[in-house]
Amino acid sequence: MTSLAVLGMGNMGRAIATRLLDAGHKVAVWNRTAGQDGDLVAAGARRTRGVADAVQGADVVITMLANDDAVRAVALGELRSSIGDHAVYVDSSTVSPPLSAELATAFPGRFVALPVLGSPEAVRSGNAVFLAGADAAVVERIGAVLSSLSPTVRRYDTALLAITAKLTNNMLLLSELVGLAEAFAVGRSGGLSDAQLRQLLGDSPMVAPGIRNRFEGILTGPQEGWWATALGAKDAGLAIDLARRSDIELPEAAAVKAVFERAATAGLEHADVAAVGRLYV
Numbered sequence: 240m241t242s243l244a245v246l247g248m249g250n251m252g253r254a255i256a257t258r259l260l261d262a263g264h265k266v267a268v269w270n271r272t273a274g275q276d277g278d279l280v281a282a283g284a285r286r287t288r289g290v291a292d293a294v295q296g297a298d299v300v301i302t303m304l305a306n307d308d309a310v311r312a313v314a315l316g317e318l319r320s321s322i323g324d325h326a327v328y329v330d331s332s333t334v335s336p337p338l339s340a341e342l343a344t345a346f347p348g349r350f351v352a353l354p355v356l357g358s359p360e361a362v363r364s365g366n367a368v369f370l371a372g373a374d375a376a377v378v379e380r381i382g383a384v385l386s387s388l389s390p391t392v393r394r395y396d397t398a399l400l401a402i403t404a405k406l407t408n409n410m411l412l413l414s415e416l417v418g419l420a421e422a423f424a425v426g427r428s429g430g431l432s433d434a435q436l437r438q439l440l441g442d443s444p445m446v447a448p449g450i451r452n453r454f455e456g457i458l459t460g461p462q463e464g465w466w467a468t469a470l471g472a473k474d475a476g477l478a479i480d481l482a483r484r485s486d487i488e489l490p491e492a493a494a495v496k497a498v499f500e501r502a503a504t505a506g507l508e509h510a511d512v513a514a515v516g517r518l519y520v
Contacts, residue, residue: 240263240264240265241264241265241298241299241383241384242264242265242267242296242297242298242299243259243264243265243266243267243297243298243299243300243301243384244266244267244268244269244287244293244294244297244299244300244301245259245266245267245268245269245301245303246268246269246270246290246293246294246300246301246302246303246304246313246318247269247270247302247303247304247305247309247313247332248268248269248270248275248276248279249275249303249304249305250359250465251303251331251355251359251362251465252268252270252303252304253275253276253278253279253359254359254360254362254363255301255303255331255355255362255388256268256279256284257278257279257282257362257363258362258363258365258387258388259384259387259388260279260282260283260284261363262387262388264384264387265285266279266283266284266285267284267285267286267287267292267293267294267295267297268280268284268285268286268287268293269287269289269290269292269293271309289317290313290316290317290318290321291317291320291321294318294321294322294323294326295321295323296323297322297323297326298325298326298327299326299327299328299329299381299384300318300322300326300327300328300329301329301330301331301353302314302318302328302329302330302331302332303331303332304332305332305470306332306334306470306473307334307335307338309332310330310332310334310338310342311338311341314328314330314342314345315341315342315345319345319346322346326349327349327350327351327377327380327381328342328346328349328350328351329350329351329352329353329381329384330342330350330351330352330353331353331354331355331369332354333354333402333405333406333409333470333473333474333477334402334477335402335477335480335481336399336402336403336406336477336481336484339352339372339398339399339401339402340398340399342398343373343397343398348374348377349377349380350373350377350398351371351372351373351377351378351381351398352370352371352372352373352398352399352401352402353369353370353371353372353401354369354370354401354402354404354405355367355368355369355370355405356368356369356370356405356408358452358465359465362388362389365388365389365390366389367388367389367391368389368391368392368393369385369388369389369391369392369393370392370393370395370401370404370405371385371392371393371394371395371401372394372395372396372397372398372399372400372401372402372404373397373398373401374396375394375396378394403481406474406477406478406481407478409471409474409475409478410474410475410478410489410492410495411449412449412450413471413474413475413495413499413512414491414492414495415447415449415450416450416453416457416471416512416513416515417494417495417498417499417515419440419446419450419454419457419516420457420515420516420518420519421519422440423436423457423458423516423519424519424520426439427519427520433458433459436458437454437458440454441454453511453512453513456511456513456514456516457513457515457516458516460514460516460517462511462513463511464510464511464512464513464514465511466511466512467503467508467509467510467511467512468499468502468503468507468508468509468510468511468512468514468515469499469503469508469509470512471499471512471515472496472499472500472502472503475492475495475496475499476496478492479492479493479496498515498518499512499515501518502514502515502517502518505517505518
């Protein structure tokens, strides 16, 4: 049994904490905004008064936060000054490669970038894919935690590579979501009904498996979400910035980013990325 702290009680942070609790680990939880940990505390998690309280005595500290600013404020602030000398710091947030490299420098020999591929439900059920970026020796130190999270952990030699893998995956997914929304728009413009679009594309090999769980949300509107449009725009921006470091421009990624930014500013900031479909009706 490992003693852990999970910082950030958004959808994914709660899913990670739940999975670790179910595996029998001791889990302390913290969130900047109170009131999002009730189910976890009922399941045995320790509610904490702040970051320092949460990381006290932890063998592994995991952050799952919204963006670079949030991760930098927590990780390079109270977390760094409070974490035990023996503890490993794991960041599962989707952040910029430069920040991930900065964290590796700030926590030498004990930092792992661990972004996630999959939904919160996939995390809770153990079906998500985790991308572990660090020296092999550091990854081995958190082996028990990784095996509790998922049987599928892809290893990379550095934090930069793990984050790059995450952004590569997200850029493709975001592009496919916009492509499907625009395909629906083309069909509707020519007179196809939603039922006909569902019949045409519902089981089409042209629709990637990774977006099938959002098919109905894009076609008909509301669905329970976990990846907000504002975060989709943020991730597309991170991918664009990464490519520019190699003097490569991504015109499609720029267009995709603009679509998600438009959704976020149209009152859909906290709606799931499938909400881009509403821009075309």
